[in-house]
Amino acid sequence: MDSPVTTAPTAAPVRRQRRSAVTRRRLLDAAEKVFGDCGFHAAAISQITFTAGMAQGTFYVHFTSKEELFIQLVADISRSLRHEMTRAAAKAPDRLTAERAGLIAFFDYTQRHPGLYRIVQEAQFVDPPSYRRYYQRIADGYARALAKAAEAGEIAPGDPMARAWALMGVGHFLGLYHCQWQGRVPDAATLDAAMDFIAHGLKGAPVRPKKVTAPKAAAKSVTRSRKVRK
Numbered sequence: 045m046d047s048p049v050t051t052a053p054t055a056a057p058v059r060r061q062r063r064s065a066v067t068r069r070r071l072l073d074a075a076e077k078v079f080g081d082c083g084f085h086a087a088a089i090s091q092i093t094f095t096a097g098m099a100q101g102t103f104y105v106h107f108t109s110k111e112e113l114f115i116q117l118v119a120d121i122s123r124s125l126r127h128e129m130t131r132a133a134a135k136a137p138d139r140l141t142a143e144r145a146g147l148i149a150f151f152d153y154t155q156r157h158p159g160l161y162r163i164v165q166e167a168q169f170v171d172p173p174s175y176r177r178y179y180q181r182i183a184d185g186y187a188r189a190l191a192k193a194a195e196a197g198e199i200a201p202g203d204p205m206a207r208a209w210a211l212m213g214v215g216h217f218l219g220l221y222h223c224q225w226q227g228r229v230p231d232a233a234t235l236d237a238a239m240d241f242i243a244h245g246l247k248g249a250p251v252r253p254k255k256v257t258a259p260k261a262a263a264k265s266v267t268r269s270r271k272v273r274k
Contacts, residue, residue: 068106070096075117080159084114084166111170118167118174121160122181128153130185139193143211144239150215151230154223161224183208214238 074096078087089110093100107113132149136142154160167175186208193199218238222230230238 064106067098067102070098071103071106071113072117072120075113076121076157076159076163079114079117079163079166080157083162084110084170114163114167115171115174118163118171118178121157121163122178125150125153125160126182126185133189139190139198140239140243142189142193143242144235147215147218147235147238148229151219151223154219155229158224161220179212182212186212211242214242 071092074092075087077095078091082091087110089103090100092110092113093103103113107116129146129149132145133142136145164175164178167178183205187204190199190207190211191204194201194204218230218234222228222234
């Protein structure tokens with residue numbers, strides 16, 4: 045028997061998939077704007093579709109409800125944020141340089157996505173599992189990078205997961221204070237202070253005691269007094 049004939053996918057389905065992806069992207073971007081401005085409960089699907097510039101019926105082709113859209117948005121923000129931070133850190137020659145690059149990438153992302161904090165914080169009430177996944181996935185990737193750096197001798201040994209959550213706290217609250225409340229990314233001096241804390245902690249870098257030498261005049265005086273005693 046002859047083998048069944050297989051044909052390559054036609055161009056039409058591919059074009060439909062691309063259009064669908066573009067429409068979905070527009071809805072997610074519009075949802076980020078509306079949820080960030082109004083909050084989940086006050087936001088309406090009609091606002092989201094209006095912001096996206098499309099008919100309300102199009103919404104239900106891609107999402108079954110406002111809740112599903114919100115959950116997908118939180119996951120989308122998590123992926124894009126992790127991607128940007130990982131890409132920035134990957135160019136660094138060592139872990140401490142990667143930490144600084146990751147912080148800068150996070151602050152830049154937060155500045156470009158002003159609804160980030162509100163959306164993520166609301167997730168703990170709208171869908172608690174999404175809220176936990178958002179932070180846990182960041183922590184998991186962070187811990188792996190820290191463990192790898194410790195194995196390479198770039199940083200001291202230590203619990204990578206505990207360090208990941210602690211360092212996430214540094215970035216989270218610096219971003220909250222500067223990007224959200226002050227409306228600007230932290231300046232170089234703030235980054236330097238944060239990196240000094242990350243590198244040395246509260247105790248600071250160890251200070252080597254200076255070798256104390258007697259002044260020359262005093263040393264000569266001591267030498268003369270010894271000669272007189274003899």
